[in-house]
Amino acid sequence: MYTVGIPRSLAYFFFLPLWKTFITELGHEVIESPPTSRAILDRGVKEAVNDACIPIKLYHGHAAHLAENCDFLFCPRLVSVRKHGDFGSETFCPKFLGLPDMVRLALKDLPPLIDTRIDLKQPGGGSQEAAGEIGLRLGNSPAQVKRALRLGMAAQGYFHRLCQQGILADDALQAVFNGEKIYPPQSHGQDITIAVVGYPYAIYDPYINAGLLKILQQQGVRIVTQDMLSDRELNRQDSKLPKTLFWYFSNRAVYGGLHFMSDRQVDGIIHVTAFACGPDSMVDRLLEIEAKRHATPYLPIAVDEHTGEAGVRTRVEAFLDMLRYKRRRR
Amino acid sequence: MKISFPRMGYSYIAFKWLVENMGHECVVPPEPSNRTLDLGVRYAPEFACIPFKILLGTYIEVAQMGAQAVITSGGMGPCRAGYYWVMHKYLLEEMNLPLKIIAMEMPLLNLGDFWKKIDLLRRDGGISLKELLRVLKITWAKVKSIDDVEIRSHQVRPRELKRGETTLAINAGLAFIDAAQNEEEIREARQEALSLLDRVPCDEQRQPLKIGIIGEIYVVLEPAANHYIQLLLGEMGVETDRSIYLSAYARKNTIVNLEGDLFSVARPYLNEAPIGGHGVNSIAETILYARHGFDGVVQLAPFSCIPEIVAKSIIPTVSREYDIPVQTLFIDEQTGRAGVQTRMEAFVDLLQWRRDRGIHKKKVFSL
Numbered sequence: 001m002y003t004v005g006i007p008r009s010l011a012y013f014f015f016l017p018l019w020k021t022f023i024t025e026l027g028h029e030v031i032e033s034p035p036t037s038r039a040i041l042d043r044g045v046k047e048a049v050n051d052a053c054i055p056i057k058l059y060h061g062h063a064a065h066l067a068e069n070c071d072f073l074f075c076p077r078l079v080s081v082r083k084h085g086d087f088g089s090e091t092f093c094p095k096f097l098g099l100p101d102m103v104r105l106a107l108k109d110l111p112p113l114i115d116t117r118i119d120l121k122q123p124g125g126g127s128q129e130a131a132g133e134i135g136l137r138l139g140n141s142p143a144q145v146k147r148a149l150r151l152g153m154a155a156q157g158y159f160h161r162l163c164q165q166g167i168l169a170d171d172a173l174q175a176v177f178n179g180e181k182i183y184p185p186q187s188h189g190q191d192i193t194i195a196v197v198g199y200p201y202a203i204y205d206p207y208i209n210a211g212l213l214k215i216l217q218q219q220g221v222r223i224v225t226q227d228m229l230s231d232r233e234l235n236r237q238d239s240k241l242p243k244t245l246f247w248y249f250s251n252r253a254v255y256g257g258l259h260f261m262s263d264r265q266v267d268g269i270i271h272v273t274a275f276a277c278g279p280d281s282m283v284d285r286l287l288e289i290e291a292k293r294h295a296t297p298y299l300p301i302a303v304d305e306h307t308g309e310a311g312v313r314t315r316v317e318a319f320l321d322m323l324r325y326k327r328r329r330r
Numbered sequence: 331m332k333i334s335f336p337r338m339g340y341s342y343i344a345f346k347w348l349v350e351n352m353g354h355e356c357v358v359p360p361e362p363s364n365r366t367l368d369l370g371v372r373y374a375p376e377f378a379c380i381p382f383k384i385l386l387g388t389y390i391e392v393a394q395m396g397a398q399a400v401i402t403s404g405g406m407g408p409c410r411a412g413y414y415w416v417m418h419k420y421l422l423e424e425m426n427l428p429l430k431i432i433a434m435e436m437p438l439l440n441l442g443d444f445w446k447k448i449d450l451l452r453r454d455g456g457i458s459l460k461e462l463l464r465v466l467k468i469t470w471a472k473v474k475s476i477d478d479v480e481i482r483s484h485q486v487r488p489r490e491l492k493r494g495e496t497t498l499a500i501n502a503g504l505a506f507i508d509a510a511q512n513e514e515e516i517r518e519a520r521q522e523a524l525s526l527l528d529r530v531p532c533d534e535q536r537q538p539l540k541i542g543i544i545g546e547i548y549v550v551l552e553p554a555a556n557h558y559i560q561l562l563l564g565e566m567g568v569e570t571d572r573s574i575y576l577s578a579y580a581r582k583n584t585i586v587n588l589e590g591d592l593f594s595v596a597r598p599y600l601n602e603a604p605i606g607g608h609g610v611n612s613i614a615e616t617i618l619y620a621r622h623g624f625d626g627v628v629q630l631a632p633f634s635c636i637p638e639i640v641a642k643s644i645i646p647t648v649s650r651e652y653d654i655p656v657q658t659l660f661i662d663e664q665t666g667r668a669g670v671q672t673r674m675e676a677f678v679d680l681l682q683w684r685r686d687r688g689i690h691k692k693k694v695f696s697l
Contacts, residue, residue, distance in 0.1 A: 049643035051634070051660060077602060087406045087440070094408050097605040098640035105599070105647045117602070243416045246407025278636035281377035282413050289420050 001028055002138055004114070005070030007062030008033045010055055010096070011078060013169060013200035014227075014249075017159040017176050019074065022131065022152035026140045031070055033062040036207035040065055045305060047106050053274040054208060054304050055201045056095050056102070063103050063110070072114050072138070075100045076130075079119040084235075084251070085244040088121060093247050093279055114138075127153075163227045168213065169204050190222040192323055195260040197226050197287070198272035198280075199249045202303065209272050209303050210312040216270075219320055224266060226256020233259055241286075250279045257287045261294040267323045268297035270316070275304035297323060331454055334359050334392035335401045336385050338551040340480060341576055343508045344472035349401075351465045353455025357397040359388050362554040366391055371663050373421050379632035380662055381548035382414055384555060389418060393429040401451075404435035409606035409637055411548075471513050474577040475520040479503050482527050484571070487564030488538035491531045497561065499526045538569040539681050542619035544612045545630035546638050549661050550574050556630050556661060557670040563628075566678055571624070573615045574608070592618075599644050609637025613644055620652035625681040627654060628674075633662035655680060 004023050006012060012019075012032075020030050033040070036058055044061025063073060077100050084090040091097070100115035116133045120126050127149065135145035155176055162172035165184040175182040194216060196203050203209065203225060216223055226234065234255035238244055241258075245251050253271070260266045271287055273280040284300050291298035299319045301312060333349045335342075337359040349356040360366070362384045370387030389400055405412020415433035422429050432451070437444040452462045479500060487496040503523025510519040541563060549555045550572060560570045592614035593603040603610040612629055619627050629645065631638030642658050649656045657677045659670065 049639060051639045051642060079602070085407075086435075089406045091408045094606040094609060094636040094640055097408065097602050098600055098609070098644070101600045101602070102640060102643045105644055115601075241416070242419065243404075243413065245413060246410070276377050276634040278377070278379075278410055278634055281375045281379075281382075281634070282410055282417055285375040285378075285417060286420065289424060 002071040003029045003031055003069065004072045004074050004138070005063075005066030005111070006030060006032050006074045007059055007066060008035060009059040009062050009205070010099075010201050013204040015156070016173060018152040018156040020177070021155040022134075022148045023074070023138075025148035025151045026135060026138055026144055028138055031066065033065045036062070036205055041207070041305065049102070049106070051276070052095065052102075053277050055199070055205075055274055056099075057305070058201075058205070058208065059099070060103060060106055064107055067107065067110050070111055073103075073111050075103055075113045075115055076134075077115050077117045078248075079117055080121040081118065081248055083121040084248075085246065089246065090121070090244070090248055090251065091246060092249070112137075160227075163225075164230055166224070166228055168223065169200065169225070169227055185222075187222055190220050191327075192220070192268075192320065193222040193224060193266045195224050195226075195256065195266040195269045196272065197253045197256045197260070197269060199253065199274075200227065202272040202274055208274075208307075209301065210307050210309040212270070212272060212301065212312055212316065215309075215313050215316050219316070221320065224260070226252050226259075229256060229259055237262075245279070245282065247279045250283050254283055254286060258290060261291060261296045266296070267327070268299065268319060270319070271298070271300045273300060273302050275302050297326070331355070332357050332396050332398045333401060333451075334388075334395075334397040334399070336388060337362065338548065338576070339553060340476045340504060341473060341551075343476060343504060344469050347472060347508075348465060348469040351457075351468075352451055352462070353457050354451070357392045357395050359392055360395075362388065362552065367663055373425060375417075377634050378417075379410075379546075379635050380555060381411065381546075381552075381632055382417070383663065384548075384552070385414065386418055386421060389422065389429055389431075390425075390427065393422075393427045397429060399430040399432055401432045401434065404433040406436060407606060411607065468513060468516065470577075471516045472507060472510070475507050475516055475523075476504065477575045477577045478520060479507070479523045479527070481572075481575070482524055484560055484564060485569055486527050486530050486532065487561070488567045488569045489532040489534070489536050491533055493565055495530045496527065496564070499530050502526055536567070538567050539625045539678060539685065540569045540571065540623070541678075541681070542571050542573065542615065542624045542627045543630060544573045544608075544615040544619075544627055546607055546632055546635050547574050549630045549632055551576070556659075557665065557667045559628070559630065559659075559670060559674065562671060562674060563678070566674065568678055571619070573611065599648055600640070605637050605640055607635065607637035609641045612638060612641040613648060616645055616648050616654065616656060617652055620648075620654040624654065625685060626677065627656045628677070629656055629658040631658070631660055633660045635660075655684070 006019060023030050040061035043064050044057035047064055048057040048060040066073060078092045078096045080091050100113050104113060114134055114137055116130050118130050131145050131149040159172050159176050162175055163169055167182060167184060213223060234252060237255040237258040257269055260269055269291060271284055273284050288298055332355045334357040335345050342358060346356045346358050366384055366387035369390045370383030374383045374386050402415050415431050419431050432447055435443055483496055483500040490496045503526045506519035506522050510516040543550060563570050592611050595614035595617050596610045599613050600610055616627050645656050
């Protein structure tokens with residue numbers, strides 16, 4: 001039995017149910033790094049290449065934090081998770097593609113990385129093979145791997161179903177792993193619905209966005225995110241674009257944004273983006289122009305190492321004031 | 331139709347010929363200036379990279395000059411440049427600029443679409459299929475000749491006795507190629523241009539420092555984007571070799587030519603390819619330049635360029651293990667010429683110091 005560390009950053013916020021269930025069911029212990037803190041951020045800023053975006057720096061920080069306490073560091077190379085896009089070539093941001101190498105060369109004294117290549121766009125998928133490779137590294141039999149993968153997929157599916165009932169990802173994760181019964185949030189006194197779109201690691205990491213979701217909840221806002229939509233609802237938006245974007249998480253954010261704009265169930269859209277994020281330089285302006293054309297109020301929030309709670313709160317409050325003013329005038 | 335295209339180095343000479351001989355009127359894109367960049371920065375997303383901004387500025391300029399369409403490239407990711415034409419289209423629409431964008435996606439991925447666009451341009455210009463093939467062949471010959479002349483100029487410039495002579499010679503030589511109308515004339519023009527460069531009075535004894543220029547294609551190819559870094563280094567007496575030429579795929583005589591090889595060279599450091607743009611290439615090219623005994627490498631990249639950031643995070647290890655100094659320059663609209671010059675002077679000093687002490691000869695690598 002080994003101890004496998006999973007850094008709490010990037011795809012963690014989206015694929016944890018699968019990853020953790022799979023590894024646990026193989027009979028190993030999973031340790032997650034603690035929620036992002038100043039110390040983890042500082043460590044990441046110190047170790048990572050200075051031009052990287054904050055999520056990548058945080059990943060380095062989380063990985064460094066785990067390094068001493070685990071036998072393996074789980075850092076899969078996410079290349080694709082489906083066949084999608086104009087050329088069937090949907091992938092992840094180049095930084096995801098190079099992540100295991102970046103981490104390996106930046107950090108000293110790392111345990112061995114589980115850097116299995118996850119490339120599911122080819123016919124037949126490839127998740128069995130990828131799972132088998134991980135199982136081999138951890139010394140498990142093919143039968144164990146098959147069973148663990150099935151359970152992992154089930155957990156991931158359960159997570160998505162919970163999210164699609166309107167439960168925020170954080171609560172859904174709790175429910176998946178603690179087995180608590182959880183119910184869709186009831187609206188009490190929430191007068192405004194806001195769609196928060198962006199990458200899971202930008203919207204669900206409260207440290208990165210200075211507690212944006214909490215601020216919104218305190219202000220009596222009902223929050224929806226792109227993860228509360230089914231793949232079908234999301235992919236339907238693809239026909240509205242002249243060309244599909246190349247990145248999985250970006251496509252989800254854009255489709256989510258477009259869905260909420262045409263659906264007219266939301267009062268406004270907040271897009272959370274990281275400073276100097278490459279794909280988001282496209283995503284953000286695309287959403288801004290589309291929001292203008294759909295007459296949907298739109299607020300981009302760019303976060304970096306220096307983002308403070310007061311700054312985010314001020315902008316959110318101003319945005320909400322505007323939305324409420326608009327509603328009263330109607 | 332009045333057609334324009336993005337400007338990249340001297341290649342506009344060949345593309346101008348192509349557009350004109352397809353029966354269209356060509357609006358030659360002006361060399362990117364401060365005004366181009368200002369226009370681009372004003373309308374582009376803040377974190378878009380500098381090629382996006384310069385291209386957008388160029389499109390606005392050529393639209394003002396009367397162009398009705400621009401021909402540009404597409405892409406399949408993960409580099410965001412493949413999505414630029416879509417964003418440019420959105421932004422031009424927002425500005426109410428009636429400029430049509432004709433984006434050529436990679437023919438390998440969608441041959442039908444590629445052919446449809448070419449054929450439309452051909453019929454619109456009123457030339458026959460046979461004529462089109464002839465025109466494309468001559469354009470390619472021009473691209474190759476232009477690159478040949480430019481490569482030679484970077485070898486001659488560091489040895490010139492009187493500063494600026496090489497630049498005069500290459501400009502005169504390129505004018506010959508510009509005027510050539512068929513393959514025979516291009517061959518003669520190329521010969522004439524090369525001999526003009528060879529007649530530049532040189533210090534034949536000089537053993538200049540050798541620097542490899544690597545990085546993202548646009549800032550490597552467009553001198554106005556990289557503050558004329560090859561000219562700058564050349565006039566400082568440094569011989570430069572560039573990793574990217576438009577005609578590189580057809581070349582065997584340059585240090586960097588075959589992509590497949592590059593990926594396997596980079597594999598020990600980056601076990602994934604491609605990662606978009608020239609990210610993997612940059613890592614492999616650093617190794618190749620080290621093996622070929624270059625004194626140093628300059629990595630050029632636009633600020634916030636994702637593939638080059640990945641490369642930059644890996645290059646320090648390569649640099650240490652292969653004992654070759656690498657200077658990275660991230661370029662954005664705030665980059666000034668003096669900043670580039672200062673860093674290049676310091677870098678060249680360092681390389682000279684290493685050479686004087688014989689440091690760069692300590693490690694010998696097998697090819």
